[in-house]
Amino acid sequence: xxxxxxxxxxxxxxxxxxxxxxxxxxxxxxxxxxxxxxxxxxxxxxxxxxxxxxxxxxxxxxxxxxxxxxxxxxxxxxxxxxxxxxxxxxxxxxxxxxxxxxxxxxxxxxxxxxxxxxxxxxxxxxxxxxxxxxxxxxxxxxxxxxxxxxxxxxxxxxxxxxxxxxxxxxxxxxxxxxxxxxxxxxxxxxxxxxxxxxxxxxxxxxxxxxxxxxxxxxxxxxxxxxx
Numbered sequence: 001x002x003x004x005x006x007x008x009x010x011x012x013x014x015x016x017x018x019x020x021x022x023x024x025x026x027x028x029x030x031x032x033x034x035x036x037x038x039x040x041x042x043x044x045x046x047x048x049x050x051x052x053x054x055x056x057x058x059x060x061x062x063x064x065x066x067x068x069x070x071x072x073x074x075x076x077x078x079x080x081x082x083x084x085x086x087x088x089x090x091x092x093x094x095x096x097x098x099x100x101x102x103x104x105x106x107x108x109x110x111x112x113x114x115x116x117x118x119x120x121x122x123x124x125x126x127x128x129x130x131x132x133x134x135x136x137x138x139x140x141x142x143x144x145x146x147x148x149x150x151x152x153x154x155x156x157x158x159x160x161x162x163x164x165x166x167x168x169x170x171x172x173x174x175x176x177x178x179x180x181x182x183x184x185x186x187x188x189x190x191x192x193x194x195x196x197x198x199x200x201x202x203x204x205x206x207x208x209x210x211x212x213x214x215x216x217x218x219x220x221x222x223x224x225x226x227x
Contacts, residue, residue: 045126049101075092083185113158140208
């Protein structure tokens with residue numbers, strides 16, 4: 001787990017439902033809510049989501065890395081056309097567990113997938129970060145999570161709808177291609193605080209950079225040393 005942490009305080013639920021965007025480098029990084037400490041900066045988001053170089057680019061990937069990349073690609077393709085089954089969601093969660101990721105709080109209208117205006121600043125920072133050269137063209141997973149309240153089928157559907165609202169916002173306002181944004185709904189299957197299954201910290205959307213460092217480096221244009 002990354003030691004970097006920007007923690008937010010508890011929020012009361014009035015007419016709004018709270019989601020947290022969760023993304024991690026080697027574990028989740030928590031970014032405080034816009035209400036408590038301001039929106040996360042674009043640079044904080046870039047630093048949290050950019051691929052980490054673990055070995056030299058000339059080193060061939062291991063068989064396990066190749067197989068994991070294939071699992072991710074296969075499930076991304078399935079998620080683009082239909083909702084993933086429980087076993088598929090679990091397989092994807094395991095495959096992306098060490099990918100760069102980030103946490104911040106996003107508000108939605110109560111019992112709805114409509115993003116509150118209170119969260120526009122945070123999403124604008126995310127959209128701007130995804131346009132940076134270090135993240136442009138990256139394959140990003142937007143995964144919704146809920147607390148344990150209510151029926152599991154409803155929670156799973158709501159988490160997916162809210163994640164899709166984030167994808168639509170990033171596409172509409174920042175032209176992030178929808179093909180670069182994979183939406184998955186987990187409902188209450190992956191509680192962040194298992195000891196408090198109804199806690200607001202469990203209501204979140206997870207943003208994960210699925211692109212590895214080698215692929216990201218290969219996609220960057222080579223600069224002219226004379227310039």
